[in-house]
Amino acid sequence: MKLLRSFFLTLLCLVVFIVLVVYRQNLAQYFVAFKNFISGFFDQAFSEQAFQELKLENQILKLELENLKKSVSTSPYHFKRAEVFSNYPFSDNLFLVLNVGQNQGIKAGMPVFVSENILLGKIKDTKRALSEAETIFSPDWKESVIIGPEKIKAVLKGGGVPTLELIPEEAKIKTGDSVFNISPDLPYGVFLGTIDKIENSGEPWLKAFLKTPYDFHDLNQVLIMTDYETFK
Amino acid sequence: MKLLSNFWGGGAFLVFLMILQDHRLLSFAGINPNLLLLGILPLGFLNKKNLWPTVGLFLVILGLSFFWWPFWRLKILLLLLLVFLVYFLKKFLTGHPWLDFLIAVLVITVLFYLLGGFLTGNQLSWDLIFGEAAYNLILAPLFWWLAQNLFYEKI
Numbered sequence: 595m596k597l598l599r600s601f602f603l604t605l606l607c608l609v610v611f612i613v614l615v616v617y618r619q620n621l622a623q624y625f626v627a628f629k630n631f632i633s634g635f636f637d638q639a640f641s642e643q644a645f646q647e648l649k650l651e652n653q654i655l656k657l658e659l660e661n662l663k664k665s666v667s668t669s670p671y672h673f674k675r676a677e678v679f680s681n682y683p684f685s686d687n688l689f690l691v692l693n694v695g696q697n698q699g700i701k702a703g704m705p706v707f708v709s710e711n712i713l714l715g716k717i718k719d720t721k722r723a724l725s726e727a728e729t730i731f732s733p734d735w736k737e738s739v740i741i742g743p744e745k746i747k748a749v750l751k752g753g754g755v756p757t758l759e760l761i762p763e764e765a766k767i768k769t770g771d772s773v774f775n776i777s778p779d780l781p782y783g784v785f786l787g788t789i790d791k792i793e794n795s796g797e798p799w800l801k802a803f804l805k806t807p808y809d810f811h812d813l814n815q816v817l818i819m820t821d822y823e824t825f826k
Numbered sequence: 827m828k829l830l831s832n833f834w835g836g837g838a839f840l841v842f843l844m845i846l847q848d849h850r851l852l853s854f855a856g857i858n859p860n861l862l863l864l865g866i867l868p869l870g871f872l873n874k875k876n877l878w879p880t881v882g883l884f885l886v887i888l889g890l891s892f893f894w895w896p897f898w899r900l901k902i903l904l905l906l907l908l909v910f911l912v913y914f915l916k917k918f919l920t921g922h923p924w925l926d927f928l929i930a931v932l933v934i935t936v937l938f939y940l941l942g943g944f945l946t947g948n949q950l951s952w953d954l955i956f957g958e959a960a961y962n963l964i965l966a967p968l969f970w971w972l973a974q975n976l977f978y979e980k981i
Contacts, residue, residue: 600831607834614841615890622849629851680894683847684901685858685958686939686951691897719897726897733949753951754856811850 626812671781673710673817674698679724688731688754688810690715692818695723700818705780707817708808713775713784714816725818730756730786731810739786741802742771750775750786750804758789761800767792773804781822833879835976837886840865844887848894852965857957859965860935862887863905867930868973870912871923877913884910901942908934908941924970931966935959 614621674694682689694700704717706727715729728735735752746765748758750773761767773786790805843861850858866887869880884906891902912930919926935958943950 604831604834607831607838611834611838611841614838614845618841618845618848618894622845622851625846625851626849680848681850682898683844683858683862683895684860684898684939684942685853685856685954686942687948689897691895721896724896733951754954811853 623814630812671819672821673707674700674820676700676725676816676818678814678816687733688729689718690727690729690813690816692717692725692727692816693723694818695720695725697722699820700725701823703779703823705784705819705822707784707819708806708813710817711785712807713780713786714813716780717818727816729810730804730806737775737777737780739773740776741765741767741773741789747776748773748802755790756787756804756806758802758804759799761802763794763798763800765800767800767802781819833882836879836883839972839976840883840887841890844890844894854961855957857954857961859961860905860938860958861965862891863909863934863938864931864962864965864969865973866906866909867912867927867934868970870909870930871916871927872973880913900945901938904941904945905934905938908938927970928963928966931962932959935962 676692676694679691679693681691690706692700692706700717700720702717702720705713706715706717706729708714713730715727715732715735717725718728719726730737730750730752731754732752735750735756737750739748739750739758740746741748741758741761744766746761746767748761751757751759758773767789769789769792771789773788775784775786776782787804787806790803793801793803795801840862843865846852847858847861852859852861866884869883888902888906892899895902912934916926916930919929936955939950939955942948
C-alpha cells in the first residue's frame with residue numbers, strides 16, 4: 595500500500611514536472627495576468643475619476659493616431675514579428691530572447707521595435723532558431739538622441755529607467771518632450787519615449803529620465819527591422 | 827520510490843521557480859530575486875550521503891536552462907558551480923546550517939555578479955547587486971523551510 599502511494603506520488607510529481615516544462619509559456623501568461631490583476635488594485639487608475647480621465651485621454655489619442663496614420667506615409671522598411679521566448683533571468687540586465695534566429699535571416703545589429711514607430715533595442719547575438727535582443731533598459735546601452743522640437747542633443751544611457759545625459763544646462767526641454775534616435779547604427783529619428791523628470795544637480799549638464807509608452811515586462815511580441823542594412 | 831518522488835517533486839519546484847524568475851514575477855523596483863539560487867542552494871546543505879540526486883537535479887536544471895536561456899549558459903554554469911562548491915566548502919563555515927545558508931546566499935549573490943561581470947565584460951551595478959542580495963536574504967527563510975519540509979529532505 596505504501597509502495598503504491600509512493601508510486602502515484604512519483605507519477606504525480608513527474609506529470610507536474612512535464613506540464614510545467616511543456617506549458618511554460620502558457621502558465622507564465624496566467625501568472626503575469628494574475629500579477630497585473632493584483633497590482634491593478636494599487637494603481638491610481640483604480641479610482642473612478644482617474645478612470646474617466648484615462649478614458650477621455652484614450653479617445654483623444656485614438657483620434658490623433660487616426661489623423662497621423664492618414665498623414666504619414668508607411669515605413670519603407672520591412673519588419674519581422676517575433677515572440678518573446680524568455681527574459682534575462684537576473685537583475686543586472688534586461689535582455690530578451692526572441693523566437694527567431696539565423697534560420698529566419700536574423701542578424702546581429704538589426705533594430706528591434708515595440709511597434710513600427712517605437713525603438714526598443716537591437717539584436718545582439720543569434721542562434722539558429724533564437725536571437726538575443728539588447729534593449730534600452732540594458733546598463734551597457736548608449737546612443738545619441740535628440741530631444742523635443744528644439745532637437746537638443748543628448749546621450750541616452752540604458753538602465754532600469756533609461757536616463758538622458760550630457761544635456762546642456764541652457765537647453766529648453768520640458769517634461770513630456772519626445773526623444774528620438776540619431777545614432778547611425780539605428781534608424782534616424784525613431785521615437786524612443788518622452789521625458790519624465792529633469793534633474794539639475796548644479797553641474798553644467800542636465801539629466802533627465804526617459805518614460806516609455808509601454809511596460810517592458812508586458813512585452814510578448816516585438817518587431818525586427820530586417821532590411822535596415824540595405825538602406826544605410 | 828520515495829527518492830524518485832522527491833527528485834521529480836524537487837525538479838518540478840525548480841522549474842516553477844525558473845518560470846517565476848524568467849518572467850520577473852517577483853521583481854520589485856527592477857530587482858529580480860535569484861529564485862534558482864534560493865531553490866538549489868539548500869541541496870548543498872541538506873544532502874549528507876547521496877550526492878547523485880543533487881547532481882541529477884543540477885543536470886536537469888542545467889539542461890533546461892541551456893534550452894530556455896541559451897545566451898547566458900556561462901552564467902547559469904557559474905551559478906551552479908558556485909552552489910556546488912558550497913557542498914564541499916560548508917565545513918569551513920560556522921557549522922549552523924541555517925546561518926551558513928544565509929551567509930552562502932549573500933556571498934554567492936555577490937560572487938556570481940562579480941565573476942559574471944568579469945567573464946562577460948558587462949558593467950556591474952552595485953545598487954542592484956546589493957539590492958538583490960537583500961531581497962534574496964528576505965526570501966531565504968521561506969526557501970529554507972520549503973526545502974526542509976517539502977522537497978529535499980529525503981534526497
